[in-house]
Amino acid sequence: MLTVLRNSWALLFGISLLMLGNGIQGTLLGVRGEIEGFSTGAMSIVMSGYFAGFLLGSQAVPGMIRRVGHVRVFAALGSIASAGLILYPVLVDPISWTLLRVTLGFCFCGVYIVAESWLNNTTTNETRGRALSLYLIAQMVGIVAAQGVFALGDPSDFHLFIIVSVLVSLAFGPILLSATPVPPFGTTKPMSLVTLYKVSPLGVVGIFILGAVFAAMFGMAGVYGAIAELTTAQIALFVSAIYTGGMLLQYPIGWLSDTMDRRQLVVAGAVLGILACILGYSGFAGFYGLLAAAFLMGGVANPLYGLLLAYTNDYLDPDDMASASARLLFINGLGAIGGPLITGWLMGAIGPGGFFAFVGLLMLALGLYALWRMTRRAAHVSDEQASYVAMAPSAVTPVTMTNMVDEWEDQMSQDSEESAPAA
Numbered sequence: 001m002l003t004v005l006r007n008s009w010a011l012l013f014g015i016s017l018l019m020l021g022n023g024i025q026g027t028l029l030g031v032r033g034e035i036e037g038f039s040t041g042a043m044s045i046v047m048s049g050y051f052a053g054f055l056l057g058s059q060a061v062p063g064m065i066r067r068v069g070h071v072r073v074f075a076a077l078g079s080i081a082s083a084g085l086i087l088y089p090v091l092v093d094p095i096s097w098t099l100l101r102v103t104l105g106f107c108f109c110g111v112y113i114v115a116e117s118w119l120n121n122t123t124t125n126e127t128r129g130r131a132l133s134l135y136l137i138a139q140m141v142g143i144v145a146a147q148g149v150f151a152l153g154d155p156s157d158f159h160l161f162i163i164v165s166v167l168v169s170l171a172f173g174p175i176l177l178s179a180t181p182v183p184p185f186g187t188t189k190p191m192s193l194v195t196l197y198k199v200s201p202l203g204v205v206g207i208f209i210l211g212a213v214f215a216a217m218f219g220m221a222g223v224y225g226a227i228a229e230l231t232t233a234q235i236a237l238f239v240s241a242i243y244t245g246g247m248l249l250q251y252p253i254g255w256l257s258d259t260m261d262r263r264q265l266v267v268a269g270a271v272l273g274i275l276a277c278i279l280g281y282s283g284f285a286g287f288y289g290l291l292a293a294a295f296l297m298g299g300v301a302n303p304l305y306g307l308l309l310a311y312t313n314d315y316l317d318p319d320d321m322a323s324a325s326a327r328l329l330f331i332n333g334l335g336a337i338g339g340p341l342i343t344g345w346l347m348g349a350i351g352p353g354g355f356f357a358f359v360g361l362l363m364l365a366l367g368l369y370a371l372w373r374m375t376r377r378a379a380h381v382s383d384e385q386a387s388y389v390a391m392a393p394s395a396v397t398p399v400t401m402t403n404m405v406d407e408w409e410d411q412m413s414q415d416s417e418e419s420a421p422a423a
Contacts, residue, residue, distance in 0.1 A: 010174035011119050012134055016142040017171035018115075021164045022108060023146025025085060026050075027239050028164070029097070030222020031155040031232065032088070040227065042094040044344020047219035048337050049098040051211075053105025055333030061110040065117075071176070074114040078172045081107035086165040089158040115175055140247040144240050151236035191323040193331070196312075199324070202263065202373045203312030207328045209366045210308065211335025213301050216343040216359055217242055221294075224355040227347060234287060238294050245295035246302030253303035261379040262311040263370050269300040269307070270367030276300070277360030281353045297359060304366075305332075 026047075033043040064073050084100050084107070091100070119135060153160040197204045221242060225235030257265050273296070279285075280293030309328065316324055339358075346354030 008119055008131060008134070010177070011115060012138040014171045014173070014175035015115055015135065016138045016145075017167050018108070018111065019139050019142025020146045020149065021085070021167035021171065023143035024150050024160060024164045024167075025104070026218060027147060027150050027222040027225075027235060028155055028160050029088065029101075030220065030224075031226045031235060033097070033223065034226035035156050036092055038094055040223065040344045040348040043223050044220065044340045044342075044347075046094055046097045046101055047223065047340040047344075048215070049101030050105035050108075050219065051215050051333060051336035051339070053102035053107075054109045055105075055330070055337065056102075057106040057109025057113075058329060058333065060106075061113050064110070065114065070114045070117060073110055074172070074176065077107040077110040077114075078168070081111065082165050082169045085168060086161055089161050118175065137247075140243055143243045144247075147236035147240040147243075151233045153232075155232060191320060191327055193327060196324055196327050199315050200312040201376075202266070202370055203308050203328065204331060205369055206266065206308040206366055207305070207312075207332045208335040209362050209369075210301065210305050211332035212339035212342070213359055213362050214305070214332075215336035215339030216355070216362075217297060217301065219340040220343045220347075220355060223344070224347065224352050228352040230287075237291060241291045241294035242298035245297065245299030249299035250303050250306070253300070254306060257303075257307050257310060261374075262307055262314070263374050263379070265307060266304060266311075266370040267367050267374075269304045270363045270370065273297060273300045273363035274360050274367070277356040277363065281356040281360070293356070301359075 029046065030043065033046065038046070061073065061077075081104055084104050087100060088097065091097070116135070119131060149163065150160065153163070193204070221239045222235060225238055230238065253265065253269065276293045276296035279289055280297070283289065285292070309325070312324060312328065343355055343358045346358050348354070350357065
């Protein structure tokens with residue numbers, strides 16, 4: 001672990017700063033939009049813009065890197081992102097904010113891809129898992145810390161937007177000054193959606209549903225807090241609870257998933273998610289009940305993403321994992337675009353409780369579909385399952401997926417060697 005920190009501390013520090021700035025931005029816009037008098041429907045479109053941009057970036061940025069190189073792409077997208085962040089209080093209208101969100105989603109996707117490429121180049125097969133874990137921890141620390149910074153500021157003025165822009169600009173310094181040369185960005189052989197669905201229907205449908213869940217939770221949490229008339233500090237705690245739950249429950253759920261039929265755990269996670277949404281919708285136990293609901297929602301949703309990826313890889317050959325992961329990333333992005341739109345419509349129709357209603361309905365759909373799939377296919381033999389890899393789906397890029405695939409391939413190779421009879 002110390003070796004990984006010594007080789008990658010600057011990258012990890014830079015990523016924490018990036019997530020700190022991006023985390024403030026997501027919550028700040030939801031609250032500021034309410035202050036500016038934007039309708040719930042308008043804010044849902046604004047928040048969806050980030051996920052549309054992120055999806056476009058995941059498809060376009062690898063080609064940009066191959067044409068002009070990592071450093072130029074990183075510097076260009078970083079500069080555009082920093083400039084975009086400071087324009088929000090200047091261009092105060094839903095159309096401008098939507099265009100800025102699309103631009104920022106595209107830029108942040110590219111920035112993550114480049115940073116993760118450098119991180120990947122500093123690791124070996126033996127240290128990749130620890131590096132990925134530290135990378136995810138750095139992400140979560142940045143996002144949770146962002147809510148504390150947000151709580152200290154006034155969302156009605158421009159100072160928080162300046163702070164966000166400065167933090168993102170500062171993040172590039174340690175990454176650019178310490179990054180080692182990176183190999184060319186590779187491509188994977190294509191896999192059609194039809195083929196992937198035949199391999200794992202639950203994986204495809206589940207990842208699509210979770211894309212909408214994540215976008216609703218992470219894109220609309222600030223909007224929910226503003227509509228529900230929570231204070232700035234309460235909104236910060238509410239958003240923090242979602243991310244903290246995802247960070248703390250990743251590993252126990254991941255450990256369980258390697259010892260049992262993953263579909264049973266998907267159903268159990270969906271049930272817990274539904275109960276959390278009922279708690280949040282009912283308002284039982286006041287604000288503390290709201291925090292508990294947020295913690296449990298994030299705590300089951302984040303691990304479910306890695307769980308469904310591992311389940312899909314159970315039925316894939318190692319050579320097909322990278323292309324399948326790229327397709328799943330695209331499917332998740334499609335679901336993410338619609339998440340804030342439908343959440344915003346429901347919140348406009350039935351009030352702030354629409355936030356929990358939408359997530360609860362998605363969890364219900366996921367649980368029912370997983371139950372139905374259990375009647376269509378026998379359980380996978382646990383000894384042959386690919387190992388669960390913890391991850392934060394709020395910032396998944398093709399490089400993260402590649403790292404995860406490498407982890408699965410290494411684990412499968414080790415398992416094969418251990419199970420082979422002695423000569």
